[in-house]
Amino acid sequence: MEYQKNVTEFVFVGLWGNKQIELLFFVLFLLCYLAVLMGNCIILLTITSSHLIQQPMYYFLCHLSFMDLCYTSTVVPRLIRDLASARKTISHNNCMTQLFAAHWLAGVEIFILVSMAFDRYVAIVKPLHYMVIMNRQRCTLLIVLAWAVGFWHSIALLLVILSLPFCGPNHIDHYFCDVKPLLKLVCKDIHVSNILMIANSGVVVVLVFLILVASYIRILYNLRKHSAAGRRKALSTCSSHVMVVVLFFVPCIYIYVLPAGGENKDKEISVFYTVIAPMLNPLIYTLRNVEMKIAMQKVWSQMVYSELK
Numbered sequence: 001m002e003y004q005k006n007v008t009e010f011v012f013v014g015l016w017g018n019k020q021i022e023l024l025f026f027v028l029f030l031l032c033y034l035a036v037l038m039g040n041c042i043i044l045l046t047i048t049s050s051h052l053i054q055q056p057m058y059y060f061l062c063h064l065s066f067m068d069l070c071y072t073s074t075v076v077p078r079l080i081r082d083l084a085s086a087r088k089t090i091s092h093n094n095c096m097t098q099l100f101a102a103h104w105l106a107g108v109e110i111f112i113l114v115s116m117a118f119d120r121y122v123a124i125v126k127p128l129h130y131m132v133i134m135n136r137q138r139c140t141l142l143i144v145l146a147w148a149v150g151f152w153h154s155i156a157l158l159l160v161i162l163s164l165p166f167c168g169p170n171h172i173d174h175y176f177c178d179v180k181p182l183l184k185l186v187c188k189d190i191h192v193s194n195i196l197m198i199a200n201s202g203v204v205v206v207l208v209f210l211i212l213v214a215s216y217i218r219i220l221y222n223l224r225k226h227s228a229a230g231r232r233k234a235l236s237t238c239s240s241h242v243m244v245v246v247l248f249f250v251p252c253i254y255i256y257v258l259p260a261g262g263e264n265k266d267k268e269i270s271v272f273y274t275v276i277a278p279m280l281n282p283l284i285y286t287l288r289n290v291e292m293k294i295a296m297q298k299v300w301s302q303m304v305y306s307e308l309k
Helices: 019-048 056-083 092-125 127-133 136-162 179-183 191-225 228-257 271-287 290-308
Strands: 009-012 089-091
Touching: 009 092, 019 056, 019 271, 019 290, 056 092, 056 136, 056 271, 089 092, 092 127, 092 136, 092 179, 092 191, 092 228, 136 179, 136 191, 179 191, 179 228, 191 228, 228 271, 271 290
Parallel strands: none
Antiparallel strands: 009 089
């Protein structure tokens, strides 16, 4: 049977149907987005303007903050606009663009988090070889690989979605274009598409998460050989990374391992990795990090001094 692709625009159902609640969350998400912009810009400015950019851990953190800015900006500005609008529409082409961009940037972020875990692993398990293994060339290669892997993950999902017919309802039960809510609108059997989606996103996210967990078990095992002061410093940096990983990966695993079609809380849970995690990451990496605090003080002191001259 042939299907005619005749859907030219989609309508977001959004997070809530209540207009008063949506106006309240318009203000809340606007403040959250401003916090994302401010927090991650501060980290970018601090690292790029100080000696910290020479250290692999902060080099990766700089790229993570840039990813948080880009990824959040593909989703949250439209969400904020839609919360204040009576009709939440997006064209088919813009929907596909948002889907591609969001998954590409999220894929890059996942592999930057893997690179950061590898950096901590080498620093603690092989400290004498750290500067040789984590040289700038290898760090740059890891970032390039993150962009490449993220691109192929995203283009694979996009090609699957573009091959499917949308000829019926066009209301997306979400606040942005994602694979699962789009699959629910396809007017043919989506069994194979579900398998491809789970294989592409769900299995990859679970495997990466298990690799990260295994690396931190190995790190904890090796910390027995360190002094008490060394253990405290290592645990401080590692615990920050673990919190960021949990905030990002656990909601992703819940969403992308389960097939489309069932009734779940996908759109509410996705707020964790589209808004909350990018907002909290700067706080997590600065509040318990003495080096970041000192660097921030120096950078801001230099800026104030130059303004007064």
